[in-house]
Amino acid sequence: MTANVNLDVRGLSCPEPVIRTKNALGTGQPALPLTVVADSFVAAENIRRLVTGMGFSCQTREDNSEFVITIDKEV
């Protein structure tokens, strides 16, 4: 896994975006920063809640009605 992996969760039903993000972050040493692309408010909210709960920092950028979430180490 290289840094800046784009995880595409667009169009997936609840809770698949969250599961895939969690799997990408894994339990070991995930390659950070990880960039996730989502296309619904709910998926973006859920991913933000998941990763902050896991102790990562995240920034969301809205781009043409899609959400680009950049997940990185806690600063």
Added chain:
Amino acid sequence: MGILEKSKIIISGILVGLLGVLLVRFGNPANMGVCVACFVRDISGGLGFHRAEVVQYLRPEVSGFIIGAFIISMFSGEFRARGGSSPLLRFLIGMAVMIGALVFLGCPLRMVLRLAAGDFNAVIGLLGFIFGIFVGVQFLKRGFSLGRSQRIHNGNGIAIPGLALVLLILVIVAPAFIFFSASGPGFARAPFLISLGAGVLIGVLVQRSRLCQIGCFRDMMLIGDSHLLYGSLAIFAAALVGNLVLGYFNPGFVDQPVAHTAGLWNFIGLAVVGLGATLLGGCPIRQTILAGEGDTDAGMTFLGLLFGAAVAHNFGLAASPAGVSQAGQAGVLLSAVFLLVVGFAFTVPQISFVRKGGVTLDR
């Protein structure tokens, strides 16, 4: 979890719970202030899709859920038409979910309202519900997916809100071909404007807060996230207080309103709902709200619920206070088998048949 996020879902839950009790006070059937399964079943009867005379009324609450979600998602910029995630299967899963719900006599939201009124049969149902979600989570953990939806022309997203509006017009105009129960649960109804107003408000609340009765257990099992659980607990607590204040709290198994004591079938009925809704990605009210904000796959689920209700009553699958018929037992078991088949089929690598060279496997 942010304190703001947490308070938003708790306040929404409290309001939904209170509205659920108040609608009973204003005339809806006991322990059925809000129930997507029962109300969609009533709508199915009101349109004459089934002829069970005691459950026929175009409940304005359901139109309210959809229109409330539609309006608020337009304002918040969340409305977007999308579709293409196994729509036909979602229709069929919606049918199965409805058959399960009508064997229990209630959607997961009514399950919470029944619990809050002291109906112990709903405790058995809750156990089945959790079991069904647990099974669904096993599929999700192994990669179950009904596939991605795509952005589609916004006109598609207006179809279900349009249907909700047509239903409202029909219930107001009341042409001869629309049925209105003269007795039974379908006759128990709050005044039109109160039903509609409460429905719109619930639609707004659920759209904004993402309240979901399966999400609360699913997310706990999958990722230990208690966010949605707070919402469901808030619905329960508010409805419990409301029932105690208004004297509706009546603990026990027997003589519960619009309920039966066949524990095994209460368990299996809601297990089917739990599994089906987990595969869909949301409980019946959540799917209804999504249908209002442009999700045409959820719209197909909604139509599946409507069709499933017609099937359930046409073939005598739906339970009654007397219990569950043999047809109902067969129907709910077949629904369970169908959902398990879907679960496995969409979890294992896909088999694609090609004209030459036999069968290939791909993900």
